[in-house]
Amino acid sequence: MDKKDSMAKKEKIILAAKDMFANKGFNGTTMDELAKQAKVNKATIYYYFKDKEALYEYVFAESINNVVNDLEKRLKNTKTATDALKAYIDSFYFNSKEDETFMRILLRAVASQCYLFPKQVMKKFLRMLSILEDILDKGYNEGVFKKTDTKLVHFMIVGGISFLLTTKDKRSSIYETFDNTPKNFNKDDKYANRQLYEIILKGLGVK
Amino acid sequence: MDKKDSMAKKEKIILAAKDMFANKGFNGTTMDELAKQAKVNKATIYYYFKDKEALYEYVFAESINNVVNDLEKRLKNTKTATDALKAYIDSFYFNSKEDETFMRILLRAVASQCYLFPKQVMKKFLRMLSILEDILDKGYNEGVFKKTDTKLVHFMIVGGISFLLTTKDKRSSIYETFDNTPKNFNKDDKYANRQLYEIILKGLGVK
DNA sequence: CATACAGTTAACTAAATAGTTAGTTTAACT
DNA sequence: AGTTAAACTAACTATTTAGTTAACTGTATG
Numbered sequence: 001m002d003k004k005d006s007m008a009k010k011e012k013i014i015l016a017a018k019d020m021f022a023n024k025g026f027n028g029t030t031m032d033e034l035a036k037q038a039k040v041n042k043a044t045i046y047y048y049f050k051d052k053e054a055l056y057e058y059v060f061a062e063s064i065n066n067v068v069n070d071l072e073k074r075l076k077n078t079k080t081a082t083d084a085l086k087a088y089i090d091s092f093y094f095n096s097k098e099d100e101t102f103m104r105i106l107l108r109a110v111a112s113q114c115y116l117f118p119k120q121v122m123k124k125f126l127r128m129l130s131i132l133e134d135i136l137d138k139g140y141n142e143g144v145f146k147k148t149d150t151k152l153v154h155f156m157i158v159g160g161i162s163f164l165l166t167t168k169d170k171r172s173s174i175y176e177t178f179d180n181t182p183k184n185f186n187k188d189d190k191y192a193n194r195q196l197y198e199i200i201l202k203g204l205g206v207k
Numbered sequence: 208m209d210k211k212d213s214m215a216k217k218e219k220i221i222l223a224a225k226d227m228f229a230n231k232g233f234n235g236t237t238m239d240e241l242a243k244q245a246k247v248n249k250a251t252i253y254y255y256f257k258d259k260e261a262l263y264e265y266v267f268a269e270s271i272n273n274v275v276n277d278l279e280k281r282l283k284n285t286k287t288a289t290d291a292l293k294a295y296i297d298s299f300y301f302n303s304k305e306d307e308t309f310m311r312i313l314l315r316a317v318a319s320q321c322y323l324f325p326k327q328v329m330k331k332f333l334r335m336l337s338i339l340e341d342i343l344d345k346g347y348n349e350g351v352f353k354k355t356d357t358k359l360v361h362f363m364i365v366g367g368i369s370f371l372l373t374t375k376d377k378r379s380s381i382y383e384t385f386d387n388t389p390k391n392f393n394k395d396d397k398y399a400n401r402q403l404y405e406i407i408l409k410g411l412g413v414k
Numbered sequence: 415c416a417t418a419c420a421g422t423t424a425a426c427t428a429a430a431t432a433g434t435t436a437g438t439t440t441a442a443c444t
Numbered sequence: 445a446g447t448t449a450a451a452c453t454a455a456c457t458a459t460t461t462a463g464t465t466a467a468c469t470g471t472a473t474g
Contacts, residue, residue: 159366
């Protein structure tokens with residue numbers, strides 16, 4: 001068996017792990033089921049990863065790194081604070097759209113009062129927060145943003161996006177089961193990032 | 208043993224359950240540890256609740272009912288859509304401040320793509336969403352709000368609040384451990400609800 | 415052809431887990 | 445004091461769990 005095939009197995013494990021950690025959380029994910037879903041022998045998982053926790057950390061770190069890298073790329077093409085804030089929203093929005101597991105793992109980590117944050121992930125997370133802080137400071141100095149709490153803005157963005165994307169697939173069945181869903185509940189939200197621009201930018205005082 | 212003491216035991220179980228389901232999630236919570244934390248015999252839990260799931264549902268439903276009841280009380284004292292929206296924010300904010308477990312359980316339920324939502328809880332949740340929709344419609348008809356997606360507004364509110372409150376206790380230790388925390392990271396947010404008013408109301412186009 | 419080595423596996427272990435059982439204690443009422 | 449029912453419990457069971465082991469495979473290298 002050559003390297004490509006072995007890489008494929010590791011990749012299979014990572015994919016299944018992302019999906020299961022997102023859906024069922026750390027404790028809800030069992031190594032047996034994970035092996036089954038990844039279609040590898042359970043011992044193969046332990047060949048590539050020290051233990052369950054190491055796998056979790058790997059998966060979480062990889063996801064957040066993707067977002068941070070994408071964010072930094074996007075920021076290079078921006079001049080104004082307004083554009084930078086849009087880029088901040090977009091990097092979460094488009095990354096989560098492509099791989100919605102990240103947001104779900106993040107939600108759980110927050111819910112656990114951060115004990116599910118591996119150190120390296122927390123570091124990256126704080127890095128993003130300080131990038132956002134710089135953007136908000138810049139906007140304030142440019143006279144277009146009002147002073148606001150960075151972390152509040154951050155989680156309004158992340159909260160809004162994560163909710164929209166994680167409930168996306170279930171909404172139509174909820175809509176059918178319950179009779180009191182709001183009007184647009186089942187509507188597709190293709191341009192939700194633009195709605196977020198609207199609310200957040202106006203909310204920060206941009207004319 | 209009189210009724211008060213037996214109520215006290217059931218209450219102890221509920222309190223411990225809230226705390227553990229919030230901190231560790233459904234699967235991370237073990238009945239043995241729960242019994243230990245509640246200081247009751249494990250079998251006593253099964254005397255009061257059919258099984259782990261029933262306990263989870265009870266706890267989740269009780270929490271969301273508190274929020275909905277509080278919301279409906281607050282709404283009675285409002286005239287304008289703006290005040291109603293503030294009441295909506297406040298009912299989440301003050302309830303979560305008093306009992307922060309609810310938000311954490313909610314975050315996990317969302318992360319699980321809603322399979323952790325018991326039916327009765329989902330019903331109440333949709334009830335809240337339709338209340339918010341009425342508020343937003345009213346504001347639109349009054350000419351003060353722009354048209355927006357109800358669920359997006361809802362989760363920006365809930366996301367913002369849940370993040371602030373769930374990370375509250377850990378922030379100072381994070382601040383000490385990592386060197387790149389943003390400026391106000393460790394700041395107390397007594398009036399976070401007012402900051403939320405600002406951003407959300409302005410975001411909706413209120414002058 | 416022999417040796418080495420990365421990759422893979424079925425079968426196993428020790429510990430933890432949700433839930434049960436069969437019985438004991440407590441308190442209220444006659 | 446005796447009866448009853450609710451509240452409670454220590455000890456148990458069957459199952460599931462994370463992680464291990466020891467052996468096997470294919471391939472590359474000398």
